[in-house]
Amino acid sequence: MRHNSFMNTTTENSAANYDEVVTRIAEDPERFWLEQAKSHIDWVTEPTKAVDDSNAPIYRWFPDGELNVCFNAIDRHVANGRGDQAAIIYDSPVTNTVRSITYAELLDEVSRFARALSDKGVTKGDRVVIYMPMIPEAAVAMLACARLGAIHSVVFGGFAPNELAVRIDDTAPKAVISTSCGVEKSRVLEYKPMLDEAVEIAANKPEFTVIVQRDEHRCELGETDLDYAELLDQTPEGIDPVTVKATDELYVLYTSGTTGKPKGIVRDSGGYAVASAFSMPTVFGLQPGDTMFTASDVGWVVGHTYIIYAPLLAGVTSVLYEGKPVGTPDAGAFFRAIEQHKVNVHFTAPTAMRVVRKEDPNGELMKKYDLSSLRAEFLAGERLDPDTYEWTTKILAEATGRDIPVVDNWWQTETGWPITANPLGLTRFPLKAGSSTKPNPGFQVEIVDPGGKPVPAGEEGLIVIKLPLPPGTMATVWGDDERFISSYLAAFDGYYLTGDSGYLDEDGYVFVMGRTDDVINVAGHRLSTGIIEAVVASHPAVAEAAVIGVHDDVKGQIPRALVVLGDSAEAADPNTVIDELVALVRKEIGPVAAFKRVDIVSGLPKTRSGKILRKTMRQIADGENDPAVPSTIEDRSVLDDLGAVLSRS
Template structure:
């Protein structure tokens, strides 16, 4: 008999998975692909013939909607709950079984098909957090159509930009969105967007809500319920190539040009199906509550596709973290629906903390079903991590892990996380823990050289990126390569800075570009500057993201005005705030504009936004670039930055 005391220790499941994914990605991901039902199973995992643009499962064929719904019904789980719609703003809770959701999705898919929507067509979805948003996404996937969800808070202008970029066959919207104190009419926004857009859909579908019904334009607008009532039979699933587009989702770039992130069908399905048990420790019969929006990538991945692909019940929540009715809203949902894993944003926790600093309201709810509390969308700062950990311990008596995880719209699923379904690691405040298997994360200096542990640098990921990450930018492979893949050979440039510690833990410290994170919404300062610069009185402007305790960052604008006699400066400030709100939407949250006589620049004309931001954030070790053109300009600006 072998003496077990001298047997070598087996690697833990995380280490084994990470090593296999790095050493033999072909075998690793083909094995992961077995989690999916394929019309034509892939025989190859990776196509590198067009490197640095890679394709996953190039000879595979599937339908994502079939995997999210049909196969669970066929396996005898038709009566299990697939979707819980919880809407405190309308005092509604509705549950859909897999069979009920399949019925509505398939019939709506047929209704779209009857109006000419087919494989490869684009459909823009402009809806709040209502079940029809999930139905519309899955109906598009069922037909092989490509959906592009636009967050309901965006303006008519931003909606028009996305309509022009995707040239959709149809737009699906609603009569209104509902907040705790007001009803927001969507139809006027949609009509204005279509007036602005060059591209015009063949038709629109409008979900009429009882809180406000809108007028429909004959011949263009169809009523959602009337379409369903006239469509008794559902559409079958249309097989698509694994490399075909599942959806286009827009993210903020540093210019005004739209940047449509393309997610392919096969890679997305495999990655999300693999992530549910391995990263979140969720399996059929479990429940996940992701407090996000289907307009963002978190909503795509972990409200809709991830849970349903894995046969996990998903909660669709229409409401805010506070005021519906109080700061314990999320925790009430956990209790009511026996949620096992929560997924939200640090901003929400800061808002809850402001309303309920001692967590007394939270403690009124039974959270015994809860196993983990995930956070993403922005950096989970140590203070918010410690507070959340404390109030959850206070409410449950257990150490519920509060897990940061870092990813991007571009990656579609976590780059770094604590992989509790494989191996639970000790948590370190300020770190999302370790790279997820399939991601090979490095930190380099400006020259592309690896930096030592605990030294900040640029975070890059070695190519190929794993399945489920972006396959290109919509209609622009060249821009995909130039924006993400050309800075360092063989690497994807994340646009984030940070470091790895001696244990390999990832620390993400901030953005390296001019995209700011306001309450989890990535917003381009360049787009805000363009809006401000279009005002006839503005000669030049700069927008920076300044640290905010609640929202992570808030935009601050600085404008140089033209020499116009008798100009009402205060009026101009008000107009600039209103202009940004009109062109970008209230999510931009711009409230302060400072009028200055000049902006600090380098000799080559680049505005010193990073230096301005560091001063505004109160950093004491700000290094002013030696290439500054006129140091006096910065000194004159300093009181406004520090104020």
């Protein structure tokens, strides 16, 4: 394959600061994105056109370009002298394992596994479902598919068989790659029985399955099952990367919808590679040789982009972590890894910091570790409430003696990379609690009312993004362009509907308050439950809080808070805390909120990515017979325990 040499052009081809970059995109987006494509990615056929708008509102990025994403993520770094640099550091406190995998070692295993898949009939355009925990072989499987031009669809390890079967049926994969088990802090979860049941349920059965056998549990293999280690032993030589079009699909990732057929978000190859590589120096301030620790899972979009593709495309070392923020072994787990691997940027969810705070409110465990390498803490996956932002900022400053920016960033499975953030590689803006700062270059964010009319600064409305979306965002819904248009593009002509509500302030900062169905109408007054929630969460006794709008015969809807108290608040009288919370909301928001109902609970139901199930709780509280429970729920028993509380009027 013929490729251009890899260039580090962070300062050469990016403007000096945020405003200049935004101006360049506004004046000539075609030229800007072609420059980024040429500077960040090595092409087989260099694109001459940035965006194809002939099928608007569906756009295609770099339509005449050809490349291979795996080559860009691994091969070129080895060719350019980075073969001995760590590509992936596997850190697994649940198995007491730490292992560094260099770019050269990763290239060898990925290329040999790709050949093994090719020898079994996997070719360009085939689909492969990956059902694995956070182990290096999950990354190898993803990259091997990319090497062949096959389309991978990663399903979160441990998903229920029926949910896995739905995704198998939708993608009709040639193969499934899985493992014998997942390992958690207190149990070993066998994957093979769940996979077998899913294949039995599915109509579109895979031709074969590859199983990674783990020492914690080895499973019996069936007639169509292949042993991963044996396949590699039988495949001493690798395979060259397959050239694909920039518009060819790289992967399908399903949203965690609550009902009906899940939406398979399609990511293209060229646009995603450009955007991912562009975001590393621009948003995160990371350069080749730096280290990033994203405490997510490859089953989520954050894991796809910032554990696998973006770090490797940018020549950065990525920490792949198999563990929890607490309990493996304690609330200092993340910070031990930051010290041990000299992490420059750490990325996790606000929920993770809240559970750390609950167990270690003064950050004593964090302060045990040398965090001198850390430059920034990124938090995303749900709204970062001001109280969690302020606590994290304070504790990191105490632990390091430095001003460590805590960067809220807002994005979606559909967008593939952050819509808004503080772009540390361009301009570090003053941080504002409650805001994810400004739109990243390429995202034109606007606020409109339900009729599509722009609203003034400071006024809450629907958050929309002007089309075309930048490269790296969703290309379509798998197999269903019409569903893509009807779900996201039809509401307002020329705009993508995010489904979130919020506002822009006079400085252009974006404040995301929650999903649009989290805006409640109290006696004719539209109120954001996110604003009320932020006030509740600011109380020193509160570790976590969720505010939902529930039906009221007189006012239409009224807010109701479910609150988890912190460990430091054990001695507090719950009734006193409730009275103080009601008074606090009345003081900060006013009597218009009609805020009177607070329930102290032991836990809040969440998805595995940390999102609180507010909609489900609201449906239970309103007495709906069939509340929507997403397949991604972390612990169903938490929701079951809340049932009696929520059902009380």
